[in-house]
Amino acid sequence: MVTEPESKFIRIDDQEIPFVHGQTIMDAALAAGVYIPHLCHFPGITPQGNCKLCTVEVDGKPLTACTSPAAAGQRIRNNTPELNEARKALTQMLFIEGNHICPSCEKTGNCPLQAMAYHLGMLHGHFPAQFPVREVDSSHPTIMLDRDRCILCSLCVRASREVDGKNVFAIAGRGTHASLIVNTASGKLVDSDIEPSDLAARICPVGAILIKEHGYDAPIGKRIFDQHKINEIGLEKIYIAGAKSDDS
Numbered sequence: 001m002v003t004e005p006e007s008k009f010i011r012i013d014d015q016e017i018p019f020v021h022g023q024t025i026m027d028a029a030l031a032a033g034v035y036i037p038h039l040c041h042f043p044g045i046t047p048q049g050n051c052k053l054c055t056v057e058v059d060g061k062p063l064t065a066c067t068s069p070a071a072a073g074q075r076i077r078n079n080t081p082e083l084n085e086a087r088k089a090l091t092q093m094l095f096i097e098g099n100h101i102c103p104s105c106e107k108t109g110n111c112p113l114q115a116m117a118y119h120l121g122m123l124h125g126h127f128p129a130q131f132p133v134r135e136v137d138s139s140h141p142t143i144m145l146d147r148d149r150c151i152l153c154s155l156c157v158r159a160s161r162e163v164d165g166k167n168v169f170a171i172a173g174r175g176t177h178a179s180l181i182v183n184t185a186s187g188k189l190v191d192s193d194i195e196p197s198d199l200a201a202r203i204c205p206v207g208a209i210l211i212k213e214h215g216y217d218a219p220i221g222k223r224i225f226d227q228h229k230i231n232e233i234g235l236e237k238i239y240i241a242g243a244k245s246d247d248s
């Protein structure tokens with residue numbers, strides 16, 4: 001006889017949220033329809049807490065919701081002015097640390113980073129732009145890697161290993177010297193086994209990984225965030241479905 005796992009409860013802001021053993025705060029929140037801002041989290045992929053946007057206050061302590069286990073009786077603050085201001089500052093830093101020129105980017109309207117900026121009320125970059133010059137890899141016949149846009153979320157790294165069963169990407173270096181690399185002897189995508197159908201080729205939230213010959217396919221008004229707000233639960237499935245439709 002199989003018994004269902006016992007549900008316990010945490011409190012997020014003023015809402016009681018059930019959870020079962022093994023769930024993180026993020027897991028429990030999303031299952032209950034409660035949005036916690038995030039960019040580096042994706043359901044079913046091991047969380048790493050890279051972007052820090054999901055930082056919440058758990059019994060007064062700041063913790064990343066995607067990596068912190070839910071525990072009975074936790075009192076969690078999520079949607080507060082202080083936390084959202086900190087999230088906005090983090091988003092501003094992500095913008096200025098890369099080259100994110102939304103009006104000229106083929107990812108505009110389909111970009112979670114752009115949508116997060118709108119969600120948090122970001123009106124400007126605030127910090128001086130760094131305008132990094134990073135290597136662009138266009139060696140692959142169908143996939144391009146534009147590191148200028150990479151926010152080091154590591155979603156492509158984890159998706160390649162955990163879902164695609166490959167090991168195409170890795171993050172090398174630390175701090176300002178960190179960069180996305182390709183795990184081939186040449187360091188080029190053309191020598192990897194990545195394919196356009198791989199989740200790693202489609203999961204990038206900022207257009208650092210692009211399918212060639214499919215830019216600007218969706219007209220303005222038909223793009224994902226023209227029709228959905230980023231705080232919709234389950235949007236990841238819509239995002240990946242939208243990416244797959246680019247190849248149809």
